[in-house]
Amino acid sequence: MKTPRREYPNRLEPFFENLVFDRDDNTMVINFGPQHPSAHGQLRLILELDGEQIVKAVPDIGYLHRGMEKMAENMIYNEFLPTTDRMDYIAATSNNYGFALAVEKLLGIEAPRRAQIIRTMLLELNRIISHLFWLATHALDVGAMSIFLYCFREREFAMDLMEDYCGARLTHSAVRIGGVPLDLPDGWIEKLAHYINKLPKDIEDYEGLLDQNRIWKMRLEDVGVIPPEMAETWGCSGPTLRGSGIPWDIRKEEPYELYDELDFDVPVTDSCDSYGRYKLYMQEMRESIKILKQLIPMYKESDPQIMAHAPQYISAPKEDIMTQNYSLMQHFVLVTQGMRPPVGEVYVATESPKGELGFYINSQGGPYPYRLKVRAPSFWHTSILQELLVGHYIADVVTIIGNLNIVFGEIDR
Amino acid sequence: MMRRYQEKGDVQKKAYYNDRFWVAPQIPKDPVESDEIFAKDLESLKSKFEIKEAYIQRGQMVVYIDPKDNRDVLKHLKEELAYNFLSELSAIDWLAQKGEFEIFYQMLSTSKRKRMRVKCFIKEKEAIESVCDIYKSADWAEREMYDMFGVIVNNHPYMKRILMPDDWQGHPLRKDYPLHGDEFAQWYEVDKIFGKEYRDIIGPENRDSAYVNERDTKHFARIRHEVRFGEEPSKEPTDLMKEYQEEGGVFLIKKFKKDKSITLKERK
Amino acid sequence: MAQHQVRYLQDGGLPVLLTTADKILQWGRSNSLWALTYGLACCAIEMMASGASRYDFDRFGTIFRASPRQADLMIVAGTLTKKHAEFIRRLYDQMAEPKWVISMGSCANTGGMFNTYATVQGVDRVIPVDIYLPGCAPRPETLQYAVMMLQKQIRRESAFQKLKPKRLV
Ligand code: SF4
Numbered sequence: 001m002k003t004p005r006r007e008y009p010n011r012l013e014p015f016f017e018n019l020v021f022d023r024d025d026n027t028m029v030i031n032f033g034p035q036h037p038s039a040h041g042q043l044r045l046i047l048e049l050d051g052e053q054i055v056k057a058v059p060d061i062g063y064l065h066r067g068m069e070k071m072a073e074n075m076i077y078n079e080f081l082p083t084t085d086r087m088d089y090i091a092a093t094s095n096n097y098g099f100a101l102a103v104e105k106l107l108g109i110e111a112p113r114r115a116q117i118i119r120t121m122l123l124e125l126n127r128i129i130s131h132l133f134w135l136a137t138h139a140l141d142v143g144a145m146s147i148f149l150y151c152f153r154e155r156e157f158a159m160d161l162m163e164d165y166c167g168a169r170l171t172h173s174a175v176r177i178g179g180v181p182l183d184l185p186d187g188w189i190e191k192l193a194h195y196i197n198k199l200p201k202d203i204e205d206y207e208g209l210l211d212q213n214r215i216w217k218m219r220l221e222d223v224g225v226i227p228p229e230m231a232e233t234w235g236c237s238g239p240t241l242r243g244s245g246i247p248w249d250i251r252k253e254e255p256y257e258l259y260d261e262l263d264f265d266v267p268v269t270d271s272c273d274s275y276g277r278y279k280l281y282m283q284e285m286r287e288s289i290k291i292l293k294q295l296i297p298m299y300k301e302s303d304p305q306i307m308a309h310a311p312q313y314i315s316a317p318k319e320d321i322m323t324q325n326y327s328l329m330q331h332f333v334l335v336t337q338g339m340r341p342p343v344g345e346v347y348v349a350t351e352s353p354k355g356e357l358g359f360y361i362n363s364q365g366g367p368y369p370y371r372l373k374v375r376a377p378s379f380w381h382t383s384i385l386q387e388l389l390v391g392h393y394i395a396d397v398v399t400i401i402g403n404l405n406i407v408f409g410e411i412d413r
Numbered sequence: 414m415m416r417r418y419q420e421k422g423d424v425q426k427k428a429y430y431n432d433r434f435w436v437a438p439q440i441p442k443d444p445v446e447s448d449e450i451f452a453k454d455l456e457s458l459k460s461k462f463e464i465k466e467a468y469i470q471r472g473q474m475v476v477y478i479d480p481k482d483n484r485d486v487l488k489h490l491k492e493e494l495a496y497n498f499l500s501e502l503s504a505i506d507w508l509a510q511k512g513e514f515e516i517f518y519q520m521l522s523t524s525k526r527k528r529m530r531v532k533c534f535i536k537e538k539e540a541i542e543s544v545c546d547i548y549k550s551a552d553w554a555e556r557e558m559y560d561m562f563g564v565i566v567n568n569h570p571y572m573k574r575i576l577m578p579d580d581w582q583g584h585p586l587r588k589d590y591p592l593h594g595d596e597f598a599q600w601y602e603v604d605k606i607f608g609k610e611y612r613d614i615i616g617p618e619n620r621d622s623a624y625v626n627e628r629d630t631k632h633f634a635r636i637r638h639e640v641r642f643g644e645e646p647s648k649e650p651t652d653l654m655k656e657y658q659e660e661g662g663v664f665l666i667k668k669f670k671k672d673k674s675i676t677l678k679e680r681k
Numbered sequence: 682m683a684q685h686q687v688r689y690l691q692d693g694g695l696p697v698l699l700t701t702a703d704k705i706l707q708w709g710r711s712n713s714l715w716a717l718t719y720g721l722a723c724c725a726i727e728m729m730a731s732g733a734s735r736y737d738f739d740r741f742g743t744i745f746r747a748s749p750r751q752a753d754l755m756i757v758a759g760t761l762t763k764k765h766a767e768f769i770r771r772l773y774d775q776m777a778e779p780k781w782v783i784s785m786g787s788c789a790n791t792g793g794m795f796n797t798y799a800t801v802q803g804v805d806r807v808i809p810v811d812i813y814l815p816g817c818a819p820r821p822e823t824l825q826y827a828v829m830m831l832q833k834q835i836r837r838e839s840a841f842q843k844l845k846p847k848r849l850v
Contacts, residue, residue, distance in 0.1 A: 012606060012771055035768055037718050037747040041725075042765060062576035063765045064722055067592075067797035069561075070585055074426040074592050083794065089723035089818075105471055106440070133726070136733075152733035157680070159730075169730075170723055170818045232497050235550030248523050337430060344440025346471050347519055347530065349500070360519065362505060365437025367428050375501040375519070383553040409722055412576055412762075577799070578764045585798055594798030602766035602801050618802040619791070663836070664708060 027055060030394070034063045038141040038398045041408025043382070049394060057389035059382055065412040072372035076338025077103050077177060080372075085171040087376065087410040091130035093122045093162075094352040095410075096175040101256060102348040102359035103177045106341045109310045114302040115179035120258050121192070121295050122165070122174050124288040128199070129158045130353035130405075131285050135206065138278075138402035142219050147209060154202050157195055164188055177339075178314040179307035189296055196289045203285055210278070220275040224388060224400040227272055234387070235380040238355025239284065240404060243277035245270030250351040258298075264291050274403040281405075313339040338367030347375075354378055354405050376410035422509030423588040442468035450525055454494050462486055474529040480516070484542050486531060487518065491547055496520040496529070499548035502555065504562045506588045512537055514564055518544070540565040561586035593620055704836070710753070710779070711832040712742045717752035717776065719769070721759025724786035724818045728758040731821030741828055749775040754831070755808075756824070760788035761801040773808045781835070783812045783827050786819055793817055 033044035042063035048056040068087065072080045084099045085092040097119055104110065111119070136151035159169050164185055166174040174180065210216045226236065231244040241248055249266040251259040267283035269276040308314055315334050316327035343365045349358040355377030362371040381404045388400060445455045445467050451474040455467050458476065462485065465477040478486050490496040501519035508514070511534075518531040535541055543566045545551040555566045556575040563584040566572060574581060582597045583590055593599070603615050638647055662668050716738075720728055732738045732745055746752045749772045761769060773782070784804050787793035790813045792802035804810060811834070814827040 012767060012774070034765060035719065035772060042721060062574075062578070063762060063768075064760065065576040065762055065764065065799050066722075066760055066795045067585060067799040068795075070590075070592055070797055071795070073588075086723055086794075089726060108440070137729075149734040152730060153735065156730070156735045160680075169820060170726060233549045235498055235500060235548070237500075246523070253523070253526055337428065340435075340437065342438040342440045344470055345475075346440075347473060347501070347528065349521075349528070356500060358501060358519070360501060360503070360517075368426060371505045373501065373503045379553065380550055383550065387549075576764075590798070592797055598763070598798045601763045602807055605767055606770050606807060615806055618806070620796055620802065622791070622796065666712070 026050065032397065034060070038137075038402065040137065040401060040406055041411075043401065043406070043408065045385070045389075045397070047389070047394070047397070052393045052395075054389050054392055054394065054397070057386050059385045061379075061382060061408075062412050064408045068413040069372055069374065072369055074368060076367045077341070077369065078335075078338065080369075081175075081177065082171070082173045085173055087374065087413060088130075088352060088354060088357070088378070088407050089170060089409050090133050090407055091126035091353045092170065092172045093119075093126045093174050094130075094350070094357065096173055097123055098348070098350045098352065098357045099359050100175045100177045101350060102346055102361050103341070104308075105346045105348050106344065106361055106363055107177075107310065107313050107339070108342075109178060109308045109313065111179045111308050112303070112305040114183070114299070114304060115306045115308075116257050117295055117299045117302055118180045118184060118306070119175055120262075121292060121299070122162070122172075122180075124291050124295075125158055125161060125192075127288045127353045128285055129155055129162070131281050131288075132158070134281060134353075134402075134405045135278075138399075138405075139210070139216075141398040141402040142216065144210065144213070144216065147206060150202070150206065150209075154199065161188070161191060161195060164191070176307070178310065181306075183304065183306055184299070189299065192292065193296060196292050199289055200286065203282055207282060217275065219396075219399055220273070220278060220403070222273050222275075223392065223396045224274045224403055225272045226384070226388065228270075230384070230387065234384045236355070236384065237377050237380070238351065238353070239277055239280050240355060240377075240381055242266065242268045243280050244272045250349055250356060254349070256348075256350060258295075261298075262291050262294055274399055277403055313341070340365055340367055349375070352377060354407065354410075355381070357410075374410070374413055376413065378404075378406040378408075378411045382406050382411055420509065421589060424591050425588055426592070440470055442470055445469055445474060448474070450527055451529070454490075454527075454529070457494060458486065458489065461489060472528075474527070475532060476529065477532050477534075480533040480535045480539070480541055483516075483518070483531070483533060484544055484547065487520075487544050487547050490520060490531070494522070495524050496522040496527075498523065499544070499550050499554075500528075502544075502551055502558065504558050504564050506562060506586065507534075508537055509588055514562060516541060516558075516564070535564070540567045542567050543569040545569060560584070563587065707836050707838060711835040714741070714743050714754045714781070714828065714832065714835075715746050715752050716743050716754045716756050717749050717772070718745045718747055719755055719757050719772070721757065721761060721765070722786075722788065724758035724788070727818045727821055728756060728785065728824060731824045736821040736825065738825070738828075741825065741832070743828055749773075750777060752776055753780055754828075755780065755782045756785055757782065757789045757804050757808075757810075758785040760786075760793070760795055761804050761807070762799050763801055764799070766801050766807050769804065770807050781811045781831055782808055783814060783824075783831060784810045785814045785824060785827070787815060787817045790815060 028049045030047045030049060032047055034042040044060040044063065046058040046060065047054050068083055071083055081096060081099060084095040087095045132151045132155040136148045139147035162172055163169050165188060166172045226240065226244045228244045228246055231241050231246060245268060247266055247268045252266050264287045267280050267287065269280050307317055311330055315321065315331040320327040321331050341363045343363060345362040347358055347360045349356050356375065357377060358375030360373040360375065361369050364370040389397060392400065446452050448469060451469060455476065458464060462482050463479050467474065467476045498521040499518060500521045503517065505515040513534045513536055515532060515534050520529050520531065541564065543551065543555055545555060553575060555569055556573065558564050559566055559572060560574040560576050561584055573579065577585065583595060599618055600612060603612055638650060730736060755773060755776065757769065784790050788795060789804045792800045801807065812827050812831050814823060816823055
């Protein structure tokens with residue numbers, strides 16, 4: 001065959017991999033992604049179709065692999081913290097927190113009470129942000145454009161709160177190892193109270209738009225059914241697991257931070273399908289609001305200390321650094337050389353909005369972690385696609401992908 | 414002067430200063446007997462398999478086993494001891510020190526609310542048995558382990574790279590793989606899209622984050638010194654980027670007037 | 682970021698005299714820039730936010746299209762990895778002329794904080810870029826600013842000049 005004339009200097013030949021007809025068994029192979037508007041990132045799926053039904057699905061990931069675990073091995077602990085923002089970039093603080101908690105466990109220190117309260121506030125706010133974003137994009141994929149606009153309106157409010165606190169909209173880095181960098185700014189609590197007072201009504205609005213909506217129900221009910229055994233063996237966690245009737249929420253079962261003092265319920269549904277999970281997400285937002293409401297009085301009563309006192313690992317507060325010689329020296333050493341945690345390993349799991357976010361850190365006593373592994377919930381939720389999609393229609397693919405709430409930053413890391 | 418010899422087995426960043434008398438403290442390892450549930454589990458494991466070492470660290474049990482037993486141990490854990498989740502699986506590279514990989518399986522039991530870690534060591538060229546028919550979640554984790562470390566997993570249904578492209582060379586998370594990639598990695602996209610002969614035209618990657626080229630006006634001018642396309646970089650501050658529109662405005666397009674805009678007192 | 686020098690005289694980068702027809706055509710083009718949703722990572726979320734209710738991208742005539750064949754503007758929002766590099770080139774080639782590229786975020790500009798083996802150190806190693814938008818992640822306002830700058834640039838260009846060879850095309 002003559003090679004086609006190339007106007008451009010690139011060697012990429014046109015490829016027709018997108019659509020392959022196989023005459024023998026009447027199946028068709030479709031390539032979905034990696035740049036697909038409703039793939040929630042860079043998911044590539046190779047689907048084998050019989051008519052409209054999927055007989056085989058091969059997910060292909062790694063299009064956003066940025067080498068974060070390798071970076072961690074070449075960075076001091078504090079340097080790595082901003083990188084964790086970029087994992088689950090929809091709820092960045094929950095990543096920061098997961099990492100900070102793991103390092104704190106490694107060091108054997110604990111954040112002071114006010115820091116814990118602020119962290120819990122930020123975590124729950126992030127859960128709301130993430131769930132609103134999930135609803136927005138999921139609805140957009142399924143075809144409900146107006147929900148997208150409504151949800152983003154509410155989400156912007158929460159983003160403004162985050163921005164008021166830490167100065168960034170998306171990549172917060174709002175948690176430090178050993179505490180939080182700042183106290184809440186003036187007036188923040190009032191804004192938060194205003195927000196959580198009006199949010200329940202908005203959630204009701206969404207439910208009013210979607211709950212009985214015929215199209216929404218038709219596209220979600222009995223689609224993407226994950227039976228409990230399947231959820232267990234594929235390592236699901238978070239809402240995806242609770243949507244299959246297994247009441248496992250790390251906040252409740254292995255409480256970290258303040259969660260054992262707070263009163264909240266863990267919504268569980270055993271309908272196992274996408275619609276059940278949608279109801280679950282809505283309920284979880286309400287629980288988050290409940291938690292935030294309890295935190296406001298707790299905050300007002302707490303002492304103003306926000307960083308743990310552990311001079312070996314954590315810099316002193318800014319006033320001390322500015323006034324005391326020893327604190328300044330120690331700060332200088334910690335910034336240039338990094339803290340040196342004890343030798344050993346920890347695995348700490350936290351409940352991020354997507355599920356169980358775990359950090360495994362192996363320290364050999366040096367300033368850099370010897371090995372850091374991130375157990376990202378979406379990674380395991382994506383692997384389930386190969387079994388879940390089989391038997392569904394092609395139109396259900398976007399529903400299922402959207403419903404699993406996957407984020408590519410944390411799948412590929 | 415001779416350049417100091419550097420170990421090639423581990424090219425990761427090293428601390429540039431080490432206190433001569435500093436001894437790293439250890440995280441305490443508690444005996445397994447201190448926790449009832451773990452003690453029972455360990456009892457049950459010990460009766461069937463060879464356990465090399467077991468202790469509790471930061472509330473989680475760590476058990477070292479023989480790599481040949483890995484399937485049986487996990488099966489036992491799942492079926493007898495109710496560890497129903499395999500939450501993580503990966504490897505650690507100890508090639509430079511011992512010529513071995515350390516493989517860990519992070520287990521979770523929701524009924525007992527306990528987490529434990531099963532570990533084993535394998536030699537560099539050795540393979541390990543797949544556990545993905547016991548826990549399906551191991552499927553991708555094992556592929557990732559192969560991709561990142563080159564640990565070969567036997568009897569895996571689809572042993573291929575998962576995160577890196579299929580034609581990638583090298584295993585990135587090994588300690589002898591540099592952070593910025595080897596030569597193949599650095600030219601990967603150029604070779605693939607344009608071909609090797611374009612390497613000279615496109616030039617090497619710039620890995621220096623502080624790099625500034627004053628004459629490269631197409632890219633980054635200094636802030637507030639922006640110039641029009643193709644002009645010489647200016648020494649004086651310019652106000653080019655202040656105006657969104659040309660002087661005189663654009664046909665049919667409203668211009669933003671600052672004095673006419675209102676600011677809301679309170680957010681709705 | 683690729684290290685190369687642009688030869689402005691040969692590459693037709695100098696300002697040209699505009700005729701009235703030019704003006705009308707470019708006015709139309711600049712006000713209906715349809716963007717290809719090229720969301721790759723975190724910046725994509727900000728790109729979506731700028732399309733959503735508060736920031737409302739439609740005011741600029743910018744509507745997101747999912748197909749490269751209907752788009753004039755490619756907003757590369759996020760980290761381009763080596764595995765993905767091939768596809769961005771393919772999609773760029775599929776876009777109809779005239780086309781423009783905004784590289785959004787430090788990752789797309791220079792590789793950003795990901796100075797690793799897996800990240801392309803700037804999309805301009807693969808496709809030509811018209812506007813670089815710094816930030817990690819850039820706010821929606823900055824993306825709108827970038828689009829406005831691009832519109833201004835388009836209005837200054839001649840519509841009928843022979844397609845200006847950009848580097849790498
Ligand atoms: S520039 Fe920052 S926010 Fe944007 S994709 Fe890169 S890491 Fe994410």
